[in-house]
Amino acid sequence: MKIDPDHPSGLSAQIADAIRDAIVSGRLIVDERLPSEAELAEQFDVSRPTVREALKRLAAQSLIRTQRGATGGAFVNRLSYQDAYPQAITTATLLLSMNDVAFETACEARFALERACAPLAVERRTPDQLATMRAEIFRQGQPGLTDEAFCASDVAFHRALVDAAGNPVLSYALAGAVEAMQPLMNMITFTARSRERIGALHTALADAVEAGDAPGALAELDAIETYTKELARAVLDARAQARQER
Amino acid sequence: MKIDPDHPSGLSAQIADAIRDAIVSGRLIVDERLPSEAELAEQFDVSRPTVREALKRLAAQSLIRTQRGATGGAFVNRLSYQDAYPQAITTATLLLSMNDVAFETACEARFALERACAPLAVERRTPDQLATMRAEIFRQGQPGLTDEAFCASDVAFHRALVDAAGNPVLSYALAGAVEAMQPLMNMITFTARSRERIGALHTALADAVEAGDAPGALAELDAIETYTKELARAVLDARAQARQER
DNA sequence: AGACTTTTAAATGTCTGACAAATGAAAATC
DNA sequence: GATTTTCATTTGTCAGACATTTAAAAGTCT
Known part of the structure; x- marks a missing residue:
């Protein structure tokens, strides 16, 4: 997954698009846990707030849900009617x-x-x-x-x-x-x-x-x-x- | 606009809901400029990153667009087909x-x-x-x-x-x-x-x-x-x- | 005076670092 | 063995800072 730091759309939008693609194409399946925010920040080489903005974009479309705590994280949501x-x-x-x-x-x-x-x-x-x-x-x-x-x-x-x-x-x-x-x-x-x-x-x-x-x-x-x-x-x-x- | 700090859904979700309501109900009209992130943070009594997460949620639904610069900010988007x-x-x-x-x-x-x-x-x-x-x-x-x-x-x-x-x-x-x-x-x-x-x-x-x-x-x-x-x-x-x- | 250039202020975009709160698992205790 | 406590992990939030973009204001030259 590559991100262009100079792309006009912004980093969080690109990250959100990359993850959304992975979900729509089936590379990420329902109830699968995404890497933690810290891990995603490292993978995409951005800060945690940027990752969080991307995750909130996906949450706004009900594509993921988040859970706090030890075994928490962001999970691919089964989109329901x-x-x-x-x-x-x-x-x-x-x-x-x-x-x-x-x-x-x-x-x-x-x-x-x-x-x-x-x-x-x-x-x-x-x-x-x-x-x-x-x-x-x-x-x-x-x-x-x-x-x-x-x-x-x-x-x-x-x-x-x-x-x-x-x-x-x-x-x-x-x-x-x-x-x-x-x-x-x-x-x-x-x-x-x-x-x-x-x-x-x-x-x-x-x-x-x-x-x-x-x-x-x-x-x-x-x-x-x-x-x-x-x-x-x-x-x-x-x-x-x-x-x-x- | 009131926000409950202890609501389980999270602050940014509540702020996003409040602004979305304002848009859908017509209290905010197309091309109207929202207060700056700093002003919103003060109004809702939260930090700027929290406001930003809320704005990104709305941007994910194309309800707002953002523009950088002196006269920039978040604007209510005319939702197009x-x-x-x-x-x-x-x-x-x-x-x-x-x-x-x-x-x-x-x-x-x-x-x-x-x-x-x-x-x-x-x-x-x-x-x-x-x-x-x-x-x-x-x-x-x-x-x-x-x-x-x-x-x-x-x-x-x-x-x-x-x-x-x-x-x-x-x-x-x-x-x-x-x-x-x-x-x-x-x-x-x-x-x-x-x-x-x-x-x-x-x-x-x-x-x-x-x-x-x-x-x-x-x-x-x-x-x-x-x-x-x-x-x-x-x-x-x-x-x-x-x-x-x- | 008018046109061009420079400066400046405001706003978003991003980063760093930190602490709070929740939560499940492991360790300790009874 | 069951219960309680501790602890590590992860998200949620905050504070402050700097970079970048942008348009308006100030300044400068003809």
Whole structure:
């Protein structure tokens, strides 16, 4: 492992890259212990703080975990979906908010992905997953629910649909998109009328899933997408008009 | 901003979390300059190396960038798709390789996502994107192409299809899944016969996209998925048999 | 006065050395 | 033999220092 002291990216970044490569390529396997910080400092011919900065970079990506004590050290982490979700959601949230992605673009992507899951969900959904969907629909019908809670329940409902497809890779790919959209969705779901309509649409979707009716489920997803976009357009138009009058 | 010195996660992790929260919630906006390391150290009542470890964690997620010099410092980074792609791919690759995801599961997810893109791609594809698809098909037909190059071209072809949907959110969601599968795909695409067949399937898919035939494109994607799974099954069966005879 | 050069201050990048705290293993004791 | 104590190892943190980069300020020359 060689490090170029004059490389503009910095020593700690190079060391982090070298170790990350070793992990991704399989030269370092799960639960293997890395050399101690002092040993790494000697190997790369840098100081311990520099090594530590590199290790913290890897820890930020959940690639390693550290343990103090006699038999402690840095260990290659088995990257779990649990570890990866929050990172993916943070990244997706910032990508949407910082790049001025149009609501319609995010919405289109979300429902396109959900339609990809729907046929599988219809085929494989467990009674438990169906019960979760029904429970969230019930929650959404409760009066006095805050807008944030309603949206959280909406996300939970759609996540149950996605998870019903029984494919963790799909669930992971969708999690970022759906969760990252929640702030945007929050802005547009605030009228009592839309809650009733959304509840009816959700019920129809759950019915189709329960009945094993794939085309029906797809049609309901289309209806939900159309309605969501309609709401968004109305909200944005109203906002534009308010701006103009001001 | 409060920091608990006795929290088991460590000081630098807490500081990183605090700053990350500020970025995600919008209290720190893009291109805003963070206080200098010395100032942060004083604010959080920790030493400069500890602050630096926290900043390196954020830099590892591309949330900040640092600049040396008089007007330098740490700045909130505008997270771009370019920055986010490699991270997502690393994460997805490790998730697949470390968690023993079945090839069929990854394959199913990939084609489900591509089917989600197909109708949009048929509608919106530019002549340029169609030309890219044709060019990759041509490349795949060249004799003497290494397996790795063939697979890379295969990925490029499918990426062109996804990009043709004209939705960056979709492209991003798919990039991880498709790229992360490449090592697995490499294992199963090594027979000359499969290349011919794959070329024919790709051509049919490109034709459907060009003709604006959405159902046709979906059907071709189904055919490619079925064939890919067939190949994988054959390879895995042969390998199992070889293991038994040994 | 204006353009060019030099100086300077601020900031990150890195190093050295040190101590604290946790932790498991070995040694000592009952 | 079981329990307690000691101890070595390793990460976590701190303090202070110097190197390097960079842009602005000061100075200088035409």
